[in-house]
Amino acid sequence: MPSDTATKTDAIIRFDDVVKKFGDKTVLAGMNFSVAPGERVTLIGPSGSGKTTILRLLMTLEKITDGVIWVNGKPLTHEEKNGQLVPASEKYSRERARTIGMVFQQFNLFPNMTVIENVIEAPVSVLGKSKDEARQHALDLLDKVGMKDFADGHPTQLSGGQQQRVAIARACAMGPDVLLLDEVTSALDPELVVDVLNVLRDIAETTDITMLIVTHEMHFARDVSHRVMMFDQGLIVEDGTPEKIFNDPDHERTRTFLRAVLEER
Amino acid sequence: MTWRWDYARDVLPDLLVAFLQFTLGITLAAGVIAVVLGLVLALGRRSDNAWVSRPTFWLIEFIRSTPIPIQLFFVYFGLASAGIRLSALVTGILVLGVHYACYMAEVYRAGIDAIPKGQWEACTALSLSPQRTWRAVILPQVVRRIVPSAGNQIIALFKETPFLIVVGVGEMVYVAQQFGSATFRFTEPLTIAGLIFLAASYPTSVLMRRLEARLAQ
Numbered sequence: 001m002p003s004d005t006a007t008k009t010d011a012i013i014r015f016d017d018v019v020k021k022f023g024d025k026t027v028l029a030g031m032n033f034s035v036a037p038g039e040r041v042t043l044i045g046p047s048g049s050g051k052t053t054i055l056r057l058l059m060t061l062e063k064i065t066d067g068v069i070w071v072n073g074k075p076l077t078h079e080e081k082n083g084q085l086v087p088a089s090e091k092y093s094r095e096r097a098r099t100i101g102m103v104f105q106q107f108n109l110f111p112n113m114t115v116i117e118n119v120i121e122a123p124v125s126v127l128g129k130s131k132d133e134a135r136q137h138a139l140d141l142l143d144k145v146g147m148k149d150f151a152d153g154h155p156t157q158l159s160g161g162q163q164q165r166v167a168i169a170r171a172c173a174m175g176p177d178v179l180l181l182d183e184v185t186s187a188l189d190p191e192l193v194v195d196v197l198n199v200l201r202d203i204a205e206t207t208d209i210t211m212l213i214v215t216h217e218m219h220f221a222r223d224v225s226h227r228v229m230m231f232d233q234g235l236i237v238e239d240g241t242p243e244k245i246f247n248d249p250d251h252e253r254t255r256t257f258l259r260a261v262l263e264e265r
Numbered sequence: 266m267t268w269r270w271d272y273a274r275d276v277l278p279d280l281l282v283a284f285l286q287f288t289l290g291i292t293l294a295a296g297v298i299a300v301v302l303g304l305v306l307a308l309g310r311r312s313d314n315a316w317v318s319r320p321t322f323w324l325i326e327f328i329r330s331t332p333i334p335i336q337l338f339f340v341y342f343g344l345a346s347a348g349i350r351l352s353a354l355v356t357g358i359l360v361l362g363v364h365y366a367c368y369m370a371e372v373y374r375a376g377i378d379a380i381p382k383g384q385w386e387a388c389t390a391l392s393l394s395p396q397r398t399w400r401a402v403i404l405p406q407v408v409r410r411i412v413p414s415a416g417n418q419i420i421a422l423f424k425e426t427p428f429l430i431v432v433g434v435g436e437m438v439y440v441a442q443q444f445g446s447a448t449f450r451f452t453e454p455l456t457i458a459g460l461i462f463l464a465a466s467y468p469t470s471v472l473m474r475r476l477e478a479r480l481a482q
Contacts, residue, residue: 059386059389059390060389061386061389061390094389094392095392097392098392100390101390101391102386102390104383104386104387104390106381106383107383108381108383108384108386108387109387110384110387110401110402110406111406112402112405112406112409113401121391121393121401121402122391122392122393125393125394125397125401126391126392126393126394126397170391171390171391174391174392
């Protein structure tokens with residue numbers, strides 16, 4: 001069962017004093033937190049507060065400046081050599097990140113492949129599944145996201161919302177333990193947002209995949225997450241249940257941010 | 266000087282044979298070298314290993330900045346004096362192929378740089394191996410993007426084949442020259458050679474444009 005705070009041993013994700021700098025700019029200023037298996041955590045905060053960087057570090061799309069990230073009790077950013085933690089090679093980190101999936105703001109489907117080819121590519125070439133098995137699983141997933149009829153279509157023929165649903169199926173096809181959702185509805189027309197959020201709600205209700213969600217959809221965050229973390233200037237301002245953060249935040253910074261986001265709508 | 270049709274009719278068959286036998290063959294063989302080696306050079310230039318990327322960069326710059334006739338002389342006569350004997354034809358194909366590989370490397374580079382960052386990130390997120398990332402995702406998209414400019418490079422290569430005269434390859438313009446020297450009439454054979462070049466390269470460039478339009482869909 002997910003809990004509000006994971007202990008060090010059973011955490012699926014743990015950040016230990018994680019620092020990330022881009023040149024002189026500090027994006028994460030010594031970040032500490034853990035996520036329990038099955039927990040769904042929404043990261044909120046103004047742009048530049050570091051929330052997307054957290055997802056990108058986990059997906060090994062960025063390199064850590066200092067600190068250690070742990071996944072499933074083993075370091076992601078470091079290798080153990082002679083009892084010492086040394087910075088890991090890119091190859092090692094990527095191997096460790098195989099159980100992590102990510103959905104991007106811009107979908108990033110492969111335009112040279114059909115919808116179903118997009119979904120089966122990694123299961124076949126990375127997991128070594130047979131084409132038939134991968135295809136069957138992919139069709140089930142596409143059915144779940146309402147895109148089965150488009151299996152042989154090309155991504156360029158689809159709307160943004162449809163592309164994003166395929167991208168979600170593609171990430172799920174790898175059977176990830178952790179799913180990272182990076183502003184997955186921000187690039188969509190308002191009327192297409194609902195379908196994508198419904199798909200994610202369904203995944204949240206029917207699976208126990210751990211989710212880290214960066215979003216500006218506060219209703220969605222309140223509905224699906226066990227926990228909300230508020231970031232500002234590379235630090236965690238506040239960390240608690242959605243009820244607590246949205247109804248009765250402790251910090252003025254959280255209040256002003258939520259007021260600004262909700263007024264914008 | 267008047268144009269003599271009977272003479273033109275006499276030289277045409279030999280010129281056409283030389284065109285089909287040498288000019289087209291050289292273009293195809295050198296074109297294959299350019300397309301394959303160009304990709305190797307483009308990847309070498311992108312290598313994380315400076316011992317690979319730096320020399321590749323300088324090799325490309327060096328070959329692109331020196332004229333083809335000098336490269337032909339160098340390979341044909343220079344290597345011969347070093348004990349490596351290549352036939353004129355092989356020399357011509359190698360020099361043209363390698364020269365245009367350096368141009369193709371730039372074409373590939375531009376094509377690779379034009380792939381959105383998100384495509385690479387999606388490959389990482391799906392744990393695709395570097396080989397699979399290149400083969401299944403990046404290169405197929407690069408090929409689509411570079412067809413028009415790669416086609417133009419091949420047409421340019423095609424038009425450089427007469428340079429092989431300097432080492433004595435019997436391609437079409439060489440044959441035209443031979444007719445000229447024998448009869449002191451250069452107008453007909455050289456005009457016909459030029460028209461054959463035009464007749465071959467114009468439809469090809471039209472075809473390239475059609476292909477480009479189709480791939481863009």
